[in-house]
Amino acid sequence: MQKEVPQRGQTVAINRSVVRGVGAYLPKRIVTNAELAKRIDTSDEWIVERTGIKQRHIAGDDELTSDLGIAAAKQALVRAGIDPVEIDLVICATATPDRTFPATAVRIQAGLGISKGAAFDVQAVCSGFVFAMATADNFLKTGQFKRALVIGAETFSRILDWEDRTTCVLFGDGAGAVVLEAQPQLGTREDRGILASQIRSDGRFEELLYVDGGPGSTRTTGHLRMNGREVFRHAVQKISGVIEETLVMTGYAPEEIDLFVPHQANQRILDGIARKLGIPPSRIMMTLDKHGNTSAASIPLALNQAFEERRVKEGSLVLMEAMGGGFTWGAVLLRW
Numbered sequence: 001m002q003k004e005v006p007q008r009g010q011t012v013a014i015n016r017s018v019v020r021g022v023g024a025y026l027p028k029r030i031v032t033n034a035e036l037a038k039r040i041d042t043s044d045e046w047i048v049e050r051t052g053i054k055q056r057h058i059a060g061d062d063e064l065t066s067d068l069g070i071a072a073a074k075q076a077l078v079r080a081g082i083d084p085v086e087i088d089l090v091i092c093a094t095a096t097p098d099r100t101f102p103a104t105a106v107r108i109q110a111g112l113g114i115s116k117g118a119a120f121d122v123q124a125v126c127s128g129f130v131f132a133m134a135t136a137d138n139f140l141k142t143g144q145f146k147r148a149l150v151i152g153a154e155t156f157s158r159i160l161d162w163e164d165r166t167t168c169v170l171f172g173d174g175a176g177a178v179v180l181e182a183q184p185q186l187g188t189r190e191d192r193g194i195l196a197s198q199i200r201s202d203g204r205f206e207e208l209l210y211v212d213g214g215p216g217s218t219r220t221t222g223h224l225r226m227n228g229r230e231v232f233r234h235a236v237q238k239i240s241g242v243i244e245e246t247l248v249m250t251g252y253a254p255e256e257i258d259l260f261v262p263h264q265a266n267q268r269i270l271d272g273i274a275r276k277l278g279i280p281p282s283r284i285m286m287t288l289d290k291h292g293n294t295s296a297a298s299i300p301l302a303l304n305q306a307f308e309e310r311r312v313k314e315g316s317l318v319l320m321e322a323m324g325g326g327f328t329w330g331a332v333l334l335r336w
């Protein structure tokens with residue numbers, strides 16, 4: 001457990017990880033539900049009704065996860081007004097690395113012309129961005145690094161079984177990035193920056209969502225396999241629980257959240273969580289219809305859309321959450 005955030009009245013000078021910029025990149029090619037219905041036994045009606053997804057972006061043959069990540073990172077850096085060489089930590093959340101090694105983050109670091117500090121990947125599948133934000137936050141708070149690029153980048157199209165209608169309709173490719181900077185704050189819950197985070201995992205559920213390959217087992221990349229109904233059953237409960245634990249750390253109530261930016265897996269899961277916690281639907285950022293589930297990229301892509309639509313501004317209280325293979329799950333609460 002992290003230390004509780006001091007309540008109103010108590011002040012201590014501490015470092016907070018403040019968002020300086022956000023960016024995203026989506027491959028040009030859009031694949032609609034109707035296009036998928038020409039290839040497999042599915043329909044636009046089924047996909048929209050069961051998931052909320054209408055289309056997804058698919059990377060070109062010459063586009064790698066690191067290319068998507070670099071494009072998103074560049075936009076975030078420009079918006080932050082920060083030169084790449086001022087970055088001393090690059091964390092990339094991905095389950096679809098360019099190569100088994102080196103880490104995609106190191107390739108992104110090199111692509112941006114950064115050669116100082118550290119770069120590494122975080123592998124927590126769909127929860128990757130939440131895990132990466134929590135990791136970066138802990139490095140920035142302690143003062144070990146000053147400015148971090150936190151990226152979620154995925155090319156899930158490469159690990160899908162395009163004959164399996166129960167999974168291939170759900171996912172898409174893309175990347176999003178944020179620039180975090182350590183800034184001294186008062187240590188109250190009114191501070192800017194990351195106020196609280198919680199991350200969890202439980203490997204007993206591996207068989208419900210996994211990739212059936214890997215360098216150490218089959219020596220192949222493998223394909224995503226999921227028991228959707230069972231994952232769904234766990235999602236609402238686990239996500240609601242970790243959100244409640246994160247909010248308790250600051251004493252905020254769900255209705256005080258200005259914008260809820262969840263991992264985009266299924267509209268019905270998000271409706272369930274909102275109902276359970278009493279979050280008004282108008283405060284939920286939804287990008288599922290346009291991007292599908294982009295795994296670790298989905299939260300920063302949604303954050304980017306929120307920024308572009310001016311749904312977040314300085315002072316907004318933003319809550320992010322995710323759950324994915326492992327299982328892994330977690331939440332981050334920050335003030336923009």
Ligand code: UT7
Binds near residue numbers: 043050169
């Ligand atoms: O980001 C990582 C976390 N992942 C998730 O959170 C995903 C969680 N799960 C889900 O989102 C949902 O379970 C799915 C969208 C994957 C599936 O929805 P569901 O309402 O749970 O459907 P189901 O798996 O119970 O399948 C219902 C029916 C089945 O037919 P029968 O057995 O009732 O005859 C499936 O074969 O729908 C059928 N079906 C399809 N039909 C048309 C499954 N996929 C499709 C499809 N098109 N693409």
